[in-house]
Amino acid sequence: MIRLIGLWVACLACGYGAVGERLVWDKGATLLGFLDKNKIDPKVYYDLAIQDKELGAEIRAGVSYYTLRDDQGVLLQALIPVSEAVQLRIFKQADRYHIDFIPIVFSSVQKTLSLRVQKSPYKDILRTTGDARLAQEFVDIYKKTVNFRRAVIKGDQLIVIYTRKHRLDRPFGFPSIQASMLETARRPHYVFAYEGKYYDAQGKEMMEFFLETPVRYSRVSSKFSHGRMHPILKEMRPHYGVDLAAKFGAAVHAATEGNVVFMGYKGGYGRTVEIKYGKELRLLYAHLSAFAPGLKVHSYVRRGQLIGRVGSTGLSTGPHLHFGVYKNDRPIDPLGRIRTAKNQLNGREKEHFERYIRPYQHAIKDMQSFEYAQQETLKITY
Ligand SMILES: [Zn+2]
Numbered sequence: 001m002i003r004l005i006g007l008w009v010a011c012l013a014c015g016y017g018a019v020g021e022r023l024v025w026d027k028g029a030t031l032l033g034f035l036d037k038n039k040i041d042p043k044v045y046y047d048l049a050i051q052d053k054e055l056g057a058e059i060r061a062g063v064s065y066y067t068l069r070d071d072q073g074v075l076l077q078a079l080i081p082v083s084e085a086v087q088l089r090i091f092k093q094a095d096r097y098h099i100d101f102i103p104i105v106f107s108s109v110q111k112t113l114s115l116r117v118q119k120s121p122y123k124d125i126l127r128t129t130g131d132a133r134l135a136q137e138f139v140d141i142y143k144k145t146v147n148f149r150r151a152v153i154k155g156d157q158l159i160v161i162y163t164r165k166h167r168l169d170r171p172f173g174f175p176s177i178q179a180s181m182l183e184t185a186r187r188p189h190y191v192f193a194y195e196g197k198y199y200d201a202q203g204k205e206m207m208e209f210f211l212e213t214p215v216r217y218s219r220v221s222s223k224f225s226h227g228r229m230h231p232i233l234k235e236m237r238p239h240y241g242v243d244l245a246a247k248f249g250a251a252v253h254a255a256t257e258g259n260v261v262f263m264g265y266k267g268g269y270g271r272t273v274e275i276k277y278g279k280e281l282r283l284l285y286a287h288l289s290a291f292a293p294g295l296k297v298h299s300y301v302r303r304g305q306l307i308g309r310v311g312s313t314g315l316s317t318g319p320h321l322h323f324g325v326y327k328n329d330r331p332i333d334p335l336g337r338i339r340t341a342k343n344q345l346n347g348r349e350k351e352h353f354e355r356y357i358r359p360y361q362h363a364i365k366d367m368q369s370f371e372y373a374q375q376e377t378l379k380i381t382y
Helices: 031-037 049-054 119-128 132-142 347-367
Strands: 002-010 017-024 065-069 075-081 086-093 096-103 108-117 157-167 169-184 187-194 196-199 221-223 242-245 251-253 258-265 273-279 279-286 290-291 307-309 322-325 330-332 372-379
Touching: 002 372, 017 108, 031 075, 031 086, 049 086, 108 119, 119 132, 119 157, 132 157, 132 187, 157 347, 169 322, 169 347, 187 347, 258 279, 273 290, 273 307
Parallel strands: none
Antiparallel strands: 002 017, 017 065, 065 075, 075 086, 086 096, 108 157, 108 372, 157 169, 169 187, 187 196, 221 242, 242 322, 251 307, 258 273, 273 279, 279 322, 290 307, 322 330
C-alpha cells in the first residue's frame, strides 16, 4: 500500500487522536485480503447479500481510498470507492465491524464551451479546457457520423454542454456530455445524451457499439441499477450489470471482440473473464463454472467466440451469468446495447425525449452567436 497523506485528526467518537490516511488500492488486492490484514472477521464479508458481494468485487486497482485508525492502529473506518458515485464503508461500532454502501460526496458543475475550430475539435477542446477526457469523449460521439479529417474545417463551430464532478476541489471521473453541436459545411450536427445513450435531434440513436447476447437465458433475474439512495431507509443497492438466469454449463459467448484482460477468481463475481474492446469498453462475464479451453490473458477473442460456461461460482444463488459492461470504467446497462434493440425513439418516448432536449437546444442556440465562450452554468453538491 502506498501512503499518500498521513494526518492527525480528532476522533470525536473515541476521544483519542485518530489517524486518517489516503491510500491507493493495490493491483490484485481483494476485500477479503483487506479484512484479513486488519484482523476483521471474514464473516462480515460472508454475511453480505449476494449483490453486496458483487459490489465488493468492483473495487479497482489504483483507486484512492481512506482509512481512519485509532492510536493503536486499529481500523475504525475505511471508505473504498466501488464506482464514481458509491463507496464501500467498513466501520467499527460497539466492538463489531459492519460493511455497507454509501454515496460519495461530490459537487457537480455544469459547463458550456463554444469555440470555432482552429486545429481540430480534439486539440481545440484540450487547449481551451485542459480536459483530455472531454476532448476524447467529444470525438468518440461524432466519429461514426463525421469525418474529422475532411469534413471539419477551420472556422467550424462546436458547442458542448457537459458536467464535471469534483471531489475535494479536484475533478474526478469522466465528464458527462449532455448536449453538443458540431458544424460541418455550415450544417449543424446535434447529439444529446438521454437515459445513458446518445441520440441525434430526431431521436435516432448514435450507435457507438453494439453487443451480441452472450448466453441463451431463460430470464433476467436481476436488472442493472445505479442504486439510488433511499431518503429514509438510506439504503442503496447498485447492480452494475445484468444477471441472466441460464442452465448450468450453458455456453457463454463473447458479446463483442476484444482482448482478455482478466481471467480468474474475482471475489463475489467468482470465476470471471474480462475482455477489453478498444480503449474504453470493458466487458465482464462472472460466476462461470469453467473457462473455454485455451483461453488466456491477452488472448484475442472474436465476437461470438466461446469463452466459458455458466455456473454459480462466487456464492451466487442459482446458475446465472452476471454480465457487466463498462465504458471508461463507468458501468452501463448492457441490455440496452444488444444489437436487436431498436435504435429509434418513437411515440411517447420520442415526445418525452423532445421535451427533455428542448432546454439544451435553446442553450446551444444562445451560444451560437459567441465566437468563443466558456461558462459554468450550475453547481450542485450531492
Ligand atoms: Zn449480478
